[in-house]
Amino acid sequence: MLDYTKYNEHELIRLFKSGDDAAFKEIYARYDKPLYLYAYHKLGNKEESRDIVHDVFAWMLNNHQTLDLKTTLSGYLYKSVLNKIFNVFKHKEVLRRYADEGNHYIDVDSEETDFLIREKDIAAMIEREIAAMPPGMRKVYELRSKQYMSAKDISEQLGVAESTVNTQLKRAMKHLKLKLGLVIYLVFIVNS
Template identity: 75%
Template sequence: MPGYNSYNDQELIVLFNSGDDAAFKEIYLRYDKPLYLYAYHKLGNKEESRDVIQDVFAWMLTNRKTLNFTGSLAGYLYKSVLNKIYNIYKHKQVLSKYAEGGSFYIDIESQGTDYLIREKDISAMIEKTIAEMPPRMREVYELKSKRYMSAKEISEHTGVAESTVNTQLKRAMKHLKLKLGLLIYITFII
């Protein structure tokens, strides 16, 4: 009989939902390191990253009977990690607001506040990443994304060849994808 590492994610989910602990172990072994690297890339803190991953897997194990996987296992796990990271950002932001002012109240349970905090966090991450771009790449990218200029218009505006503008735009998009991670990059593009 082949080992669990030969099963695909869907097969592992079926086995996991039926109570097979070896399937959970394989899911953990398969995704622990990639999820940790993803969390560490977002948080920059080893302990927080490890805690996030452990929380996701512990929650998954505790709630195995009620879990309903409608998409891919990888998508579910990465989204769970990202939600935990958002919660950390949200918690830090709430703490800093109370430390600064102390006399106001934010309803952190409201969906509107949660959305605004996430949107603000993502926007700050995107702006920071854009600011880290080399000057020419940043200029070309900002002309495209903020002033909605075509490559030809950017070429005329900057005095750079259109092919160079296209190359700079491709590099800028690659830079964003590498720095922000695929999920936020896709969310940002949409």
């Protein structure tokens, strides 16, 4: 059996392009962790970083016959990860800009269309979960999140103790986190 650890990048790519799965495994073993750390350093998010690296390797595996490197393998992989990171930043900026502008217009030919549709779906899902809250919890949550009132102001307006308001807010956040899942909940918190 061949020892692929002794092959350089050029030899591995040649073998990989010819369909040698063991060459791909060696490429993955060499670059998976460094690419993940690179992505994590840029994004600060473990799941997004892992997904990006997996996407790059999946694309490479699915396109091995047509892969045409104009640079070194490591340069290609890092550049691919960086491009995906830019796409993540672009996506987040599109969502933020769309939410800030309050736009309801979608250009069908735009590259941003898919992102905007997803953002609208997420917003609708969040609104449904807020509407499903018990009335008292929903009122407290809406005063806090939509009118930006403090717990003290909410307690004065509703005539309840401030500790009750704080308890309702904690329950509302727990409800949203449970119903929406952690990822959507965090996106919602960051963008609100």
